[in-house]
Amino acid sequence: MVQPKGNSLLDLNTHSEPSNLPEKATWWKKSKNVILVLVFLLMSALLGAFVVNTVINGILEDWIGINLRWQRMCMSKECVSAAHELIENMNDQVHPCDDFYDFACSQFVTREWIPDDALEVSQFSLTEDHVHLQLRKIFDEYLPGLSTAPANLTLWHNQACMNVSRIYELGLDPLLDTINEFGGWPIVKQQGELPRFEAESSSLVNLSRALFTQGMGTNFLFSLYVGQDVKKTDEYTLYLDQPDFGLNAKYLNLGRNHSFVQAYRAFSSEIAEFLGAAQDGPRNKAIDEMLTFEMNLSNISASWEERRDKKLLYQNITLRDLSALCPVWDWTFFVNSLKLTPTQLNEDQQIVVIGKPFISQLKPLLAKTKPTTIKNYILWRAIKSWASIIGGKIQAIIGKYHRALVGAKEAKPRWKTCLQATSATFQPLLGKFYVEKFFQNNTSRATASEMISRIKDTFQNNLRKLDWMDKKTKSRALAKLRHMDEFVGFSDLIKNETIIKTFIQGLKLDPQEFFNNQRKINKWRIKQRWMKLGQRYGAIDSLTDETITVVNAYNDLFANSIILPAGILQGAFFDDIRPKYLNYGSLGFIIGHEIIHGYDNIGKQFDEQ
Template identity: 30%
Template sequence: MGGWPVVEGELWDGSNFDWLETLFKFRKHGYSHDILLDLSVTPDYRNNSHHIVDLDQPVLGMPDRSYLIKGLNDSGVAAYYRLMVDSAVLLGATREAAEEQMLESLNFEITLANFSLPREERRNISKLYNKMNITEIYKLAPSVNWREFFNKLLVDPIPDSEPVIVDVPEFVKKFDDLITTIDKRVLANYMLWRVVLQSFAMLSKSWRELVQDYNTVITGKTRESPRWEKCMGTLTGSLGVALASLYVRNHFKEESKESSLEMVNYIHKEFLKILDEVDWMDDKTRERAKEKAGTIQPYIGYPDELLNVDKVADIYENLTLTSNDYFQNVQNLRVWSTDYAFGQLRKPNKKGDWKKHARAAVVNAYYNSLENSIEFPAGILQGAFYEKDRPNYLNYGAIGFVIGHEITHGFDDRGRQFDKDGNNVNWWEPETDFKFRSKAKCIIEQYGNYTVPENGLQINGINTQGENIADNGGLKEAYRAYRSWVKDHGPERYLPGLKYTPEQLFWISAANVWCGKYRPEVLKLRILSGSHSPSQFRVIGTFSNLPEFSESFNCPVDSPMNPQKRCSVW
């Protein structure tokens, strides 16, 4: 990589340093090329049958820019700085040189963080959709050799006329000025620091202990995760399709798929009824909304191709792994996955492609705006979320809540910016658009006024609004769907030994899936960088907005869970 100046000392020759050439070396050896500018290939939001090049602000070394802009006054930033210094010393730098030069590198990263668009301002997709070609990008930022930048990082060379989405033109402009004035040593020190940061997990215990001290401050975890857990985490992230193939062949209960699909159908019907009932929509927007809701495609469990070992093996055709070189395996995987993603540029974006739905061994669920699809991987159809032999009030409260949540994502503040075909098109009449915003504002203010007792931080109502809208709509739909199911199939029996009614157990089951215990540091991390409200507010906020909950438990009027003022979008 040309050496880390802080370690090389006087031996480092800055005359040969070129940040672009160094970036190309990173790409070649499996390190991130996204540390100064983020380059990716993505489906075109406005014509999603094609892929397009995307240029964005960088991925920073800390979990979120909100840490860095506080500077060294923040305990997390101070720990990050210590990690930079200690890493340089471990590689042979003097502590004095490390402290001085790593402070310069940290300040450079803080500048990048300040130039970056905050998360709150990235929710409007149209604001991030600035299509330019290479010639126009040169006018925006003339100091960077953009032809080289794109052609040496991407798999296929592109002409000057190639369209590129520039998410944050203002960042690119400021970066252009910065890169011409920054001292080469400071820039090289920062870039090589990011190589070290990406290497910790593959190195020996002394290195992992260093990063553990930093992780303790950020997450509160005082010791490394057990080896099996780290190995599973690595596999899930990097060889997720192969892992899913093993999981579904050996552990997935096939009958879960059928009964989950029945629940999806009941919940989906309730959402369509809600669209008919809401009084703030005009008829034209309502029809488009129903059309979009009607074309949502569900993916449950896993695609059948996962059972075909040859098809799974084809995905990894160009990947080389050996049984005795963990470090190189990880680097090979990184190069391969970047090549794979960049290799999509000239290929059509096929909706429903099984490979996009193949990471089935995860406990998660998704709404995909570009496909207008909902996905419930095999991994979530178990445990607290779902069990075929349980009464339906428990399943509708748990996985039903999640199903409703994902359907509603298509109509939250971000999902609603896409039409039924998954393109970024405004299908809202102006008056209804205004009413949606005022409904969403109620949710923003409600959750933004919650303070987390463990650390005194307030929830960010803007960043969490999409998930909060999805929670509120999703739980309402699931409850209504369960009531419809009972009408069709008759009431279910109580659970023996408990005084709760089936309706009350629905709510208890829904609350139970968010039951958890978090360290204060993790809560801080989730509040600063997460898109979800902390778990207790996903329950308290959502349940208090639904009169049906108060009815089930006879909550007194004006009590915390039965307030006079409620927020509701769907």
Template identity: 30%
Template sequence: MSPNGWAFLVILFTFGSCESIRPICETDDCKKTADRILSYMDPSVRPCDDFYKFACGKFLETAELRDDTTQNSSFIQVSDILEDQLKAIVFEESRSDEPYPYQTMKHLFSLCLDEDKIDARGVSPAVSRLAAAGGWPVLGNWSEFGWSFLDTEIRLRNLSIGGGSLFQISVSIDAKNTSKRVIEIDQAGLGLPREFLVKGLSDPIVQAYYSYMVDIAEMYGADRRLAQVKLNESLMFEIELAKITVPREQRRDFERMYNPYGLEDLMAEFGWVNWAALLESMMPASVQLRKNELIIVNEVEFLKKLEVFLQKYSDEVIANYMMWQAAGDMTDILTNQMRNRKMEYRRATVGIAAREPRWKECIGVASSLSLALSSLYVERYFDETSKKAALNMTNMIREEIIRDIQELDWMDEETKKRAAYKASQVVQHIGYPDELTDMNKIEEFYKGLDIDKDQYFEALIDLSRWANDYKFRQLREEVNRTDWRSHGTVTMVNAFYNPMENSMQFPAGILQQPFFSARIPQYVSYARIGFIVGHEITHGFDDQGSQFDYKGDLDEWWGKESKENFKKKTMCMINQYASYKESQTQLNLNGINTQGENVADNGGFK
């Protein structure tokens, strides 16, 4: 028997016996798949002793870790394949007869590649915008006279260079009526995760953040000694701000975070912000703010505390914090020196040792025009047979999950019916939406987008402004769970479940080897991407997905006793995973924050 045939026998006998002996697949695709499986395995390990090392031992020994990443896995390998495919697309010379969205996407990529031109301009385009937003005290171009944080917030947003450092504003789907969209206000967006900031300046990660702040400010033109003093004050402000934000562990309850206000009620309760002026400044001319506009406040107590908190600090400290957040956000689109310094910061905080090649960074930028890039990708690379095969597989796995639900002994019959119905109503977005192949649709979507033809910085500002206007134009649009625009970004190696749509998406980027192929036996694909399908459907029943009904509305559809049983089982899993310790850091997992993924993983394996 050939080695390739042996590999498949290993799989068959490891996972269980077959009802009948099937002929060995000897196609090139099967041989390559078998070779890959064999190259990962360590047959010296007994599978009953350590199945993971048996199946993946050689991979663990031989896999190389690139300097520009902190991991290696099948996801990374498929991502590398995808990036090479996208590279071939974006490096193609744009033709004059090519559709405008394709030309714009490729032009943005070429602007990004021209590092010499970007470096020649230095930081001047960013400094001029910071000045237009009111100035950054650490640069000496700020005046306290007439300054207010609200005016600064409005200017930062209008200039498309920031906003959200004190509270975040977005357009979201209404969790309790998912056919509509609403304005949502959330707590501050911080420059460093809350978990680190609350530890204070003695924490090594916070120290690395402070050093990064000072170095970047100096690159913007600040006096180093002044920057050290002023940004220390700014960092202390941010540390204290982090302490009044709500930790992630408490932000998994959507009911708690759904606090509806009419605009007038919001102005009455939180009158220290002129919300009407701020929201009107964010809207395009085609959208008018309504007197009775529905606004969802995620963290009411945070907004109450923020009013008192801001009164403790001088305008200069607040201005330094707000402008640092804006300045820090722009480092990626400025000089090589800044990007290299950010790389050093990432090395200290997450362990990445080197920047990606510039072309990879620029593919990330070109992906800002995701529908244009996805359209070209599907046209060039996606195997159409994969879409049908993957859809058949997801349907079969869903039916198995429904059968599992019906056999649960801890859930009452009515809740079982509702759970099974929810699973049956999951909207599946497999591969790509058909509209991606319709150039009229693509051109209509990008209508009105006009980016700077010569300067990279300005081109990205133009794109950011257009994207913000698009989001707020959606405020008056009816929500469509099958909207191709929402599911048309397919150049990703990932899969998603959206609880407010009760939908899952398997984009074209993940439907390729080694995860999936229509040209290899189905049992191989079931073992690989079948797990991911089960994982995503199970997200509809994890601690967060379970809060939404079959339509995606935030609604209590569980029977009381079944809900209590669910909470007990969830707590059991929280405790189980919280007992696991990571070998290198000797830190225990956070069972609360990881519970959604842990529940989904167990569902996927089953």
């Protein structure tokens, strides 16, 4: 008998000689062949299933565009619409790492065209067009059935503006009659020299007061108004500031040879000729002197950049001190002569002077300028402000000037012009109707408010992590963020009928007389504002500041608050139903932008209150 070899590795793996003893039969030995076959078949089945699934899925996706994983995708109408718009705007022939703007937007640029009455096309302008159509529907279908005082005022203002036949029937008469109330435009009447003004006895006082109180303009030589106090934002105070100009000061300061200045001079000359001025040397000389005076006014005014420092510009003095600083006239007498304040003011009345250097240099400039030139300029500014709302061939002159400045080839359709005019005048009322018609049972406000809250939280976390900001500054920045409020969509004040009635109190309009309506509105606005002098900022003031139908967003620095009007809670910017990441990529970007305004070179001048 051959003995078995030793228990070595070799022995366990090689048996050169079979054992003569019978082996014990086990379960594995009996079944392994069957199991191996079954495992092979199972693996083959699984592999086959995987291959078949991959092939079929690939065929379906490649051939008929069906994604079998659709269950994990948003397939709502809003999602499909958003995806369609994104794809329509994209250029898939450009790699996003090479030119992301071209990749994301080039098809939008290629597809869209700028209408002849517009300056640009963007997501903002497209959303504005949508809002304008909604508002037009309100005028055509909603307001006629209400028969309430707010609805009637809004409707009548728009109807008077749309009544082109009546406007053209009146022609220049409303404007000429009004200018003649103030003694006529010397450049047309070629009057002789006016006497040089001396304090309150001068013709300049009477002219300025008349234009102010008759609603024809308050912002020609200076800007005198009642507004929120920059340092005590819950109070109203009296302000004196430099004026706006007929042409932006940055262009006037570039000199007569700038193309915009030349277009502006030609515009004033053509208007003068159209109103009856002779085509001669004296007319041209008067135009040049008027332009020189306006350029001199512009030269002593603060620039846009300088005016960003609100605290430096803010000078709170008495009316007595103002009369010494700018002895054009007795300012206490002048303000009281307007008869707009709740009570007579005395010389100790505080007035905030914005831009003290301009105010201090105004008297010397007026003193060296011919009174006729001053009157020519003041009435030119009034004529320019009002010419756009009268009928006749004067509109062609205005259109030519606008084309030279901004490039628009045509005037806007009349319904858009009137809609914007009514919206500017009655924004709280139009906003109320807009919400009633298009924002009932809308959850957008809650969703947008949640977005603001989340973005503020993220901003706060990032602010805490800054290692370059000192503790005191960081503490103030965090305090401002904690107190930053938000107003989304609209204020519930628009549903308060008592406040609405108070807002329109004292205003009566004629649906046939657009020019006179505008004068009434201006006088009403001035009276409303001036009656608030010395009062605290209240609910009716919040209503006046509503911008419900505006497609934009704001940071109200006076109130330390973010404002998202209803107008922007739609379109490419926002949809309550679509995925959140789309809203954060559009409206979220805008919210972040507005938060940052609270810390920019103007926002930093206002605290958390």
